[in-house]
Amino acid sequence: MKKLVLHIGMAKTGTSSIQASLGQGSPLLAEQGVYYPDWKPFNHSFDFTVLFLEDPSDSIYYQQLSPIGDEAWQAELQRLNDQWRAFFSTPGEGVWIVSAENLGRLSKQGLAALKTFVEPFFDEVRVVAYVRDPLQALKSLWEQNVKELSDPMSAQALLRLTKRRQNYRFFQRWIEAFGRDHFVLRRFDPDSFAGGSLLVDFFQAAQVELEGELELPEREANQSLGDEGVALLLAMNNRYPLYRDGQHNTERGLSRRQHLFYEAMRQAGAAPLSLDVKFNEEEAERFNLKISYLNSLLPPGEQFTEVAASEEETLLPDASQVPADYAVELINNLSQLVDQVADRCDHLQRKLQALEEEAEKQGGNADGDQG
Structure with missing residues (x-):
């Protein structure tokens, strides 16, 4: 089979x-x-x-x-x-x-x-x-949305949008297509x-x-970029979006190699992103409906806990509060990356020069033989 x-x-x-x-x-x-x-x-x-x-x-x-x-x-x-x-x-x-x-x-x-x-x-x-856990997933999804932000948006507006877009109902399409017995959801x-x-x-x-x-x-x-990395990335994406008109933004450095930039960020500060997400009453009601649907697909004893409403607003990372030590480490990591690329270019340049000299030498020998 x-x-x-x-x-x-x-x-x-x-x-x-x-x-x-x-x-x-x-x-x-x-x-x-x-x-x-x-x-x-x-x-x-x-x-x-x-x-x-x-x-x-x-x-x-x-x-x-x-x-x-x-x-x-x-x-x-x-x-x-x-x-x-x-x-x-x-x-x-x-x-x-x-x-x-x-x-x-x-x-x-x-x-x-x-x-x-x-x-x-x-x-x-x-x-x-x-x-x-939907609450933990929300934090990671917000961080991912920061990475992929294509239009200028405040951190709070992006969080509100992320709360609305976080969705699990698509699981139902898979259940209908392949059958409940062939669909497995694991916590x-x-x-x-x-x-x-x-x-x-x-x-x-x-x-x-x-x-x-x-x-x-x-x-x-796929590790977290941490509070400092997310704050800095949000500010950068607002000024230089990763994509523009459906294509990589040519004004954005490393736009096609963002994994290198993210790695430099992780090396600069390894602490994971820490958020205490708050929900107003309407948000909490909608979010708990999502949790209820997930719980219906999970075995007994593996259900998720609902969230409570709050009058407070979520405190999000701010680029203006990025420590100087983090900025120094990030700049140094990116400088090392430039060094590595420069070293490779120098190596290729020397190799190309050697090949050109060898070609000239062989060309001179051929002229001598014809003479």
Whole structure:
């Protein structure tokens, strides 16, 4: 029997760690009939989800490739289509795994297209999702929204927007598409992971049985930028948005390599983001409806606690209060990055000069031989 496991996240539930572990361990897994693509990126949010969007050009993948012509874009979509069909067509029985946290956000039409795409290859499809405590998830989602902010917005306005947009009802589309018996929602709680490991817990949720002790490289990823990093990033995104007109903002430094900037921030201050989120009465009522829906999908004893209303406003990180020590460390980390790039350029320049001198020498020898 061939089974497909669709891991649909959610965000900030160890998704990147699972993807890195499965991707790097794919050769060992394949020996046991468990298949995960060995190509990068191991996060399939880019090259798989895009195939089922109603407007594929409205995707991060398209933005990463921009500027790109219509013909080249259609050719790329066809390449991805062929790549996944070839992967799913691998002969034999076993389990195939796809992991993309943004799969969960597909529209009803997009989900129908995905189902039509995968069903001819598999006898069974199982959907696995992890969910954090909604209050903790809200903090991480706000931080992620700060990273992706494309239009100027205050920290408080972005938090209000994040509260409204945080949604779990999309799970119902997956339940309707594949059936309740094929949908598994797990609470993301490191203290309760099967075997004390996220990866072991994931295999259990996916109903994947491995023979013996398979040591895969578990990776931690996607760490918080901390209070200082988020405050500074919010100010930077308001002045130099990451995207402009659907494409990378050319005025933004490292716009195509933000992971380098985020790593420099994490090295400058490793303390995680700390927020005491407050809700007014209307916000608390809406938020508790979301918690109630999640609790209906979780086993008894794993329910989340509702939030209380407050007259206070959430105190958010402020760029004007970023400590000088943090700024010094961040500038130094970025300066080291510039040094590394400069060293590589110097190395390439010396190598190119040596090749040019060798070419001139060989050209001179050839002239002498002709003479």
